Amino acid sequence: MFRTHTCGELRASDAGKNVTLAGWVQTVRKFGAITFVDLRDRYGITQLLFGEELNTALDAQPLGREFVLQAIGTVAERSNKNPNIPTGDIEIHISSFTILNKSAVPPFTIQDDTDGGDDLRMKYRFLDLRRNAIRKNLELRYAVNRSARNYLHENHFMDIETPFLIKSTPEGARDFVVPSRMNPGQFYALPQSPQTFKQLLMVSGYDRYYQVVKCFRDEDLRADRQPEFTQIDCEMAFVEQEDILNMFEGMVKRIFKDVKNIDYSEKVERMSWEDAMWIYGNDKPDIRFGMQIANLKSAFLKGGKIHATGELINGAGFGVFDNAETVLAIAAPGCSEYTRKQTDELTEWVKRPQIGMQGLVYIKCNTDGTYKSSVDKFYSEDKLKAIADAAGAKAGDLVLILAGREERTRKATSELRLEMGRRLGLRKDDEFKLLWVLDFPLFEYDEEGNRWVARHHPFTSPKPDQIDTMINNNPVIENAEKYLEHPYSNIKANAYDMVLNGNEIGGGSIRIYQRELQEKMFAALGMSEEEAQHKFGFLLGAFEYGAPPHGGIAYGFDRLCAILGGSESIRDFIAFPKNNSGRDVMLDAPSTIDQQQFDELQIKLDLKN
């Protein structure tokens, strides 16, 4: 037996016991004839004491960092206790030991604050994974996995595995494809999600399905995307939206309790997509703080119909506002005493290419009741007060105003709000605020193709009272300029996103379950009957044999874990992530393959350069 105890479990009450530990050498400290070694494993750190008196002087066999050691000795209470670790009351007086394996000097320190850069840590991921910080992330990930599974099991969901080698039906993101040796010239695709399979399972009567499952998207990777990612994927039959919302806010609350020991007892707030866009400027608002957007002037919301006329600001001769499509304001609390340098810096911030605004107007709501702004020559103090009031500003606040084209301005104001929230410490890692965003538009207008695209996916049902609107209208957009007047612009989806602290963590919908409506949807998206039959014939076929009403949701497991871990980055919550080029730098994958493999697969390269 390699060990009797782990490095995290011995206490003062174990004093006198003869024990065997095994683990990694964290530190070695010599004090004359005595040597202290901190031995580490997954469970903790225990101090070992070596010395001549114990016949275990280390001179002949020096220990280095990360050596693997098996040590036998007696548990003793320490005189110099370490209250910072659970085993800090004891040490082991070592009577014999074996070096199980040596270690070269690691390329970076195995500590919370490592000196290793990202690239080095990725190349030596097996060492990076030894660090406490990463281990805690993976432990949290496992705890979330376990908690979700337990909740779903208790609610009669069944884990049913769906296939990984499926059919390529490119729609939205690109598929990864897999050449079939047994069917030369043909390819499997890796699933972007088990969407159609879980719907088939509902048709098959498995009315509560779940899976914690890998999915694949061949997209150009942003900093925080991975080509393979994990979903908690769920589907229920005989449900309406309300049933799904209740079931899954229950799941997330259970995860909060199990993983973070947080009692999230309040009802999860709900907000329509239109309100989210209008009040927060995006569809996944962070509602941990207010700083809501005041719509001083607005053209419209894409797929919605909300306007603001601009009566408060128009006609003062300030061309930037007069000519702007949209003017939006937020009130940064307690910032009225910002210096010129600070407001200039904020102006530079909104002028960065990622934000893309021309400038920033501010109004200082001084604590003495006066108002001072960067547009004093256009607006009287009364007018400034009225604008500040509209923005919900109080004495001591700083009103920040952006103006320009609707879409860019709204996005920029949303970003500015989040940035100010961050700077003012209003976005706390340990505060969690859930939100359901509802009533998304069913379709988005694709200017390039002058056609409708599905905002969620083509299996999402319209709101029940809008099914007729969809069936009874021709999807063709006669006048591209006036697409907003097409009845399809106002059809709302029976869809819902769950938002946590400004991140979409889950999304789903009530599905279409009638063949006729599904065909209409494919047609609305510009798919020919042949194409629909080729890609999704199996689903249309299944809908002919008694498909029940159903709906579901999928959670982005990697992101959920990152947020619960208080991090913005998913990469440190994945054991073996890929870099931004989709490469595993530890494995050096992808890589070339043998000619024999090409021959067997009957494919060859066709490199453009």
Place this chain on the structure above:
Amino acid sequence: MFRTHTCGELRASDAGKNVTLAGWVQTVRKFGAITFVDLRDRYGITQLLFGEELNTALDAQPLGREFVLQAIGTVAERSNKNPNIPTGDIEIHISSFTILNKSAVPPFTIQDDTDGGDDLRMKYRFLDLRRNAIRKNLELRYAVNRSARNYLHENHFMDIETPFLIKSTPEGARDFVVPSRMNPGQFYALPQSPQTFKQLLMVSGYDRYYQVVKCFRDEDLRADRQPEFTQIDCEMAFVEQEDILNMFEGMVKRIFKDVKNIDYSEKVERMSWEDAMWIYGNDKPDIRFGMQIANLKSAFLKGGKIHATGELINGAGFGVFDNAETVLAIAAPGCSEYTRKQTDELTEWVKRPQIGMQGLVYIKCNTDGTYKSSVDKFYSEDKLKAIADAAGAKAGDLVLILAGREERTRKATSELRLEMGRRLGLRKDDEFKLLWVLDFPLFEYDEEGNRWVARHHPFTSPKPDQIDTMINNNPVIENAEKYLEHPYSNIKANAYDMVLNGNEIGGGSIRIYQRELQEKMFAALGMSEEEAQHKFGFLLGAFEYGAPPHGGIAYGFDRLCAILGGSESIRDFIAFPKNNSGRDVMLDAPSTIDQQQFDELQIKLDLKN
């Protein structure tokens, strides 16, 4: 709300309740003005009563098989109870109903004994999945999954997800490969198992890992293989073989208890690979019954050194035995009165190409103490008795003897034993018998390449006391004829298979964890240093930084479920299986892909025909 109860939960005690059910129409039976409908869901079947008196005559809206129905009514105790189903004491008097969806007439009956053939059932898998028999299989699968996870969790194992897009290192089976769009000319591979990753996790200190994970092998499919399959994959650090055997027989016993309510309290039997081959003719013996093989004569066992000289049978002038390399016998209990027709049929059975023997010799051990055989003219009755005794035959038994080349004869005798066991009812679906097979040869001799191949995989450690034999001997085989005399022939692996009822359900090994030994292993398998570095450099590198002793096991989840379900076929325990050509006939996958996909991936077809 679509339903207040499922179709499996109402009882006599619910009489008088107003309920709403939803499900599928199983049967419709008219009796005058009254119609009985059996409504089915995943949970059971409930009888509904429609009629004019209830204002729910069905004349206007006839119900067909598999229609999806929502029905509201009152629970009533039945006069004519059905004791065969849990809801058989009640029926629902329906006051209103809605047809949620219609169904075309299914192409086969949704019943335990369906009239649908395999191909039809695969094409309409979503209907096949509605059948009780398949649903019970998937429920069993989920129960096994859940039970294994619970056991492993309680034993401090952590579920850690390993990547699916990895590096191609063909070794043994073929990899499925995935062209990388972002890295043109390069390919990912889908994992044949997470082997190297779980070993890296041990190096990283996650000393107990598990995963229920999809794996992929591009092999020509036999009837009972799938290109994608699921493993319960586990690894432990700081363990010896004994620790692993104890931990995982515990897991399987837990599954027996949770899933089959079987208390498997006895210690799991253990047998060396040599004994298994010698006594049962194969390395995964079904020990539910005896009928052990008598080695009347034997050349040797590949990788072992057991011989039998043939003194009982040689020299009687019977050329078939005299000239045979190997002569093996089994005693079929109670079969001494087999007719000529029956022994002829058995002879034909062993002559089938799959078995490939020239003939069959039998000895009838008559209940009157006489012996009668098909080789009476060569052997005296005393001699026959001696042979029958050697085969362990008792009065009333039939001794069956096969002779020929060692490998074929042993395999044929093993098959004949299993066939006789089946015919005699000795292999009961509801009896479960576990066995550990140990001490496999580390290497197998590959005649074609005159080289060693790893019997398990190249990461398997030799037995501790044979590591020196491996390190101190040159792997080169000077004399192919005498490969058995090479020291490598006798090196035993520190490996173990778990066998259940004659099926290998799990296999694993203690791994190599020293770089030097791993390099020696790669070299022994004929890999150049460059090749080893290219394929497994990351693992060799990891072994330099404090790799702990470790080992693990992987269970074939699909097969384990099939055996627990009393079936030989894994396909009905997989929700969406592929056929023998690796096709999903429901999806019609694999399929062609678009030119745009070829262009983006920078590959093209290179079809040979």
